[in-house]
Amino acid sequence: MNKRTQLMALVAAFFGLIGFQTATAHGGEDHGAATAPTGQAMTYFTSQAISDKYEVVLHYEPLEVGEAGKLRLYINEFDTNRPVDGATLQISSPDDEKLTIAVKPIGKGIYELTGTFPAKKAYSLTISLNAKPGADLLLLAGIEVGKDLPVATTAEPTTAHTHWYDNTFVLLGGGLLLGMGLMFFLMRLRNRRVAVSIAVLLGILPTANWQRANAHGGEDHGGGTAGGGATSSTFAIPKETQFLFNILTQRLQAGEQAQTTTVAGTVQPSSTGQAVVQSPQVGRLTSLQVRVGQTVSKGQTLAVVEQTIDAPTQINLESERNTLTAELQVARKEYDRLKTIEDIVAKRDLTEAEARLTRAQANLKVFSGITRSGGSNARSISLKAPVGGIVGPFTAAIGSTVNVGETLFTVTNLGKVYIEAQVFDKDLAVLRSAKSFGVAGVNDTGKSGVARLLSQAQTINASNQSQRLLFEMDNAGGAFKIGEFVNIRVQSARGTRGLSVPNSAISEMNGKAVVFIKDAPEVVSLAYVTTGADNGQFTQILTGVEADERVIVTGTYQAKMIYLNQ
Amino acid sequence: MRTNIKTAIVLTVAITSSVLFTSCTSADKAESTTETTAINAAGTTDADAHSGTHTYACPMHPEVTGKEGDMCPKCGMKLEHNDNAGKSNGKAYVMNVKTTPATIEAGKAGLFSFTPGVKDKEGELVPLDLHHERKIHLIVVSKDLSYFEHIHPDYQASGTYDLAVLPANKAYTAGANKNETHFAKGGEYILFADYTPTGGTPQLEKINLTVGGTPYKPVTYSSPKLSSTVDNYTLELVPEGNQFEVGKLAHIEGVLKKDGKVMDAATLENYLGAKAHMVVVGIDDKNYLHVHPEVVNGKFDLHTTFEKAGIYRGWVQFQDGGKIRTMDYVIAVK
Structure with a gap:
């Protein structure tokens, strides 16, 4: 073996050594049910039980044998995570029939249990509870009595994780020995240049930044893990924190999500919804039979106007009457005369006289009809409501004179109103396949109604290129007023089936949509999701979650903060 | 001089290499300590759970155990982690049934009252676990198996799980398959009460019931209907x-x-x-x-x-x- 090969072998051996990866990747472990958040010393023990109705979590500090111990019981609904208040609890132990546990509610969904455990062992507690969601029977197992909290493990790593390469002194000594041995060989090399370059290279090498990949993932965390390292998507939220931040969940179920859109509109009176009452002629208001705001029915008399006639008109009328009466008398006499000599007069003359008489009679009748009072100088006109509705404000007072065409009353019927909406092209697709139109007030979202589409637009608004649609809405209670701004929620008949979550459930992490899923009573995991259609209230989830998972819908922000701070 | 430089280099390399090792592992240690803080209800640390192997059991048939991902051969359910599987709590459970009147008559009103209890321990309250969202699943079949109903008695403040029998002319309050039943014909019936006491194993109580009145005409089944x-x-x-x-x-x-x-x-x-x-x-x-x-x-x-x-x-x-x-x-x- 010549010197060069000897040198190459040496260098290769050295690099082989430093290239040795300390593979301590953490994965595949099953952590079982854990109780303390990662990196923190445990301050209490936990026991938990779930059913289809409830989640029950018990927190307790170390219990001493034979001494009264206090335990804290958290009860919430399984699907919603809502704290259960006012539950009737009966607690017994299958391990000790004599064991009595007193229950005291101390907060919303929080109960304090007090009892004395006589022996040093793990107890089970049978919780018989009855509250609003129903009765249930659960078992809290593994309640340790006479056991201390495990020491915070950050201080002393367990032997399972201790390796020779973890010991600094061993490494330091080993490295020193290795380096000296290496140099011993280098010194013996004849070629000084090679020796020096190797020495310099070794001097530079340590300055390189050696990053080791710490894989962490794929763990089966079992029923209640408190989360692994910072890279894990699973993290713990203690029950008291959940209650404090009002973290609520919803169970995912496949359902139909209809396509919807919202358009803005304005309430207008319907074609029969508003009417005005005007005086047909000049007169004096002699009687007022309604008040402002009164509900009137169609045909009801609102007021009476008395027609007033001045003296010249009166004279004219009287002379006209006399003329007409005289004409009638003349016509009748002429007719009677001709009738007696019927045999000798021309048939044409008789017919003419008959027609004259008929005309005179008709004229007088018409005149009398108009001036019904028959000689008196006044007549009354009743003003009637043309539609049923509410009488709007008016200023007419009894005794005041009204002119022809003057508007005296406005009667508005809010039982049926029109809504005019401006719709843009993008919403038209949903509108065409619309199944229902829900109406809600813009300022007062408490009121709602259902509208029907009356007419499609014939023209397009030139200024903003919107189409004007007219809707009709029943408004029996009169909740919506004329001129009010409303939102019309258009729901399409075409829906897509799938999982959807309330928009409040979705948050964003590293630019991706995420939801938080409650895996166990105190364990939440982060799930990256791909989202589909958003109808303003719900967003469809295409991938990332599965049916029956419980997604956090309230307190999402708090969950995200806890995740980021873990 | 050369020796001095040599010594300095030796020391530098030795120290840097040791520092390198220690800095690499300090982060791991912090990680591993946080992992041990999760503590379960019984107060045992995670280390206990980590040290042993896990038992997986069928949630309905606890005698069926296996490893993760296995399936129950009886009902096809996935085995769930349950380290207490197969360990009975030593209690023998019984489902007490009382009918009002003593004999239910076909087409007449009546009431079933179910009370889960422990054998030889009268008066002990037995809380039930939810399984499949209900505490008791009651299957009512006629003895010839021509009639079938799956209903759920409701827990009452009186401490019993009640199920109303409606007279012939009265319709279900909230639809069928809830907490009401009716018997159109008399004869022999069998009730299967399926329940799991909290901390106990799943129980099945088979109750024979004779309903008064004109008996139903038994049907015999021989050919399959799939x-x-x-x-x-x-x-x-x-x-x-x-x-x-x-x-x-x-x-x-x-x-x-x-x-x-x-x-x-x-x-x-x-x-x-x-x-x-x-x-x-x-x-x-x-x-x-x-x-x-x-x-x-x-x-x-x-x-x-x-x-x-x-x-x-x-x-x-x-x-x-x-x-x-x-x-x-x-x-x-x-």
Whole structure:
């Protein structure tokens, strides 16, 4: 073996050594049910039980044998995570029939249990509870009595994780020995240049930044893990924190999500919804039979106007009457005369006289009809409501004179109103396949109604290129007023089936949509999701979650903060 | 002078190489310490769990154990991690049934009250675990296996799991397959109560029931029926090798069709936490088997082992469009 090969072998051996990866990747472990958040010393023990109705979590500090111990019981609904208040609890132990546990509610969904455990062992507690969601029977197992909290493990790593390469002194000594041995060989090399370059290279090498990949993932965390390292998507939220931040969940179920859109509109009176009452002629208001705001029915008399006639008109009328009466008398006499000599007069003359008489009679009748009072100088006109509705404000007072065409009353019927909406092209697709139109007030979202589409637009608004649609809405209670701004929620008949979550459930992490899923009573995991259609209230989830998972819908922000701070 | 330089170089290299080694491993140490802080309910550290090998057992048949990824030959369920598998808690459980009136009459109202208890320990309350979203699964079959119902008694404040028997003229309050039943005809019936006490092993109680009134006319099954149609759904069972053999793990493919077209079984709604449930009962021995099909490539994949030859009745239930459908089958095992 010549010197060069000897040198190459040496260098290769050295690099082989430093290239040795300390593979301590953490994965595949099953952590079982854990109780303390990662990196923190445990301050209490936990026991938990779930059913289809409830989640029950018990927190307790170390219990001493034979001494009264206090335990804290958290009860919430399984699907919603809502704290259960006012539950009737009966607690017994299958391990000790004599064991009595007193229950005291101390907060919303929080109960304090007090009892004395006589022996040093793990107890089970049978919780018989009855509250609003129903009765249930659960078992809290593994309640340790006479056991201390495990020491915070950050201080002393367990032997399972201790390796020779973890010991600094061993490494330091080993490295020193290795380096000296290496140099011993280098010194013996004849070629000084090679020796020096190797020495310099070794001097530079340590300055390189050696990053080791710490894989962490794929763990089966079992029923209640408190989360692994910072890279894990699973993290713990203690029950008291959940209650404090009002973290609520919803169970995912496949359902139909209809396509919807919202358009803005304005309430207008319907074609029969508003009417005005005007005086047909000049007169004096002699009687007022309604008040402002009164509900009137169609045909009801609102007021009476008395027609007033001045003296010249009166004279004219009287002379006209006399003329007409005289004409009638003349016509009748002429007719009677001709009738007696019927045999000798021309048939044409008789017919003419008959027609004259008929005309005179008709004229007088018409005149009398108009001036019904028959000689008196006044007549009354009743003003009637043309539609049923509410009488709007008016200023007419009894005794005041009204002119022809003057508007005296406005009667508005809010039982049926029109809504005019401006719709843009993008919403038209949903509108065409619309199944229902829900109406809600813009300022007062408490009121709602259902509208029907009356007419499609014939023209397009030139200024903003919107189409004007007219809707009709029943408004029996009169909740919506004329001129009010409303939102019309258009729901399409075409829906897509799938999982959807309330928009409040979705948050964003590293630019991706995420939801938080409650895996166990105190364990939440982060799930990256791909989202589909958003109808303003719900967003469809295409991938990332599965049916029956419980997604956090309230307190999402708090969950995200806890995740980021873990 | 040369010796001095030599010594200096020797020291430099020695120190740098040792520093290199120590710096490489310090990060690992921090990592490994954080991993040991998770502590389970019993107070044992993770190290305990890491040191031993894990046991995986069937959630329904705890006597079936194996390694991760294995499948239960009885019901086709994936084995789940369970270090307590096979370790009985030493309690013998019994399901007490009380009916009101003492004899249920066909077409008349009545009530079943189920109370799980521990043998020889009267009065001990037995909380039950949820399995498949319910605490008790009650399968009601007529003795000839022509009638089938899968229902769930509800826990009451009185401490019993109750199930109402409706009179003939009364409809289900919240639809079929819930917590109500009715008996149109009298005769012999069998109830299978499937439950798991918390901390115990899964239990199956077989209860014989005689219902008063005009008895049903027994049906005898001899020829196989492997295709069943309900509403516009058809589900056909195709066994591997086209026959069912005794003692062999049977792979059965279930092809679901809706309106004559093949439908992706994965698009079905979850019913009690699974895409479908299958119950198999032997005609001769009335042995009960609950099988959970997996969905593979849009088709159901059922695995089970028939231990005896003979005729079996099978029922598959699944939910779509919010409605549960029950398909019935006759399986001949040779």
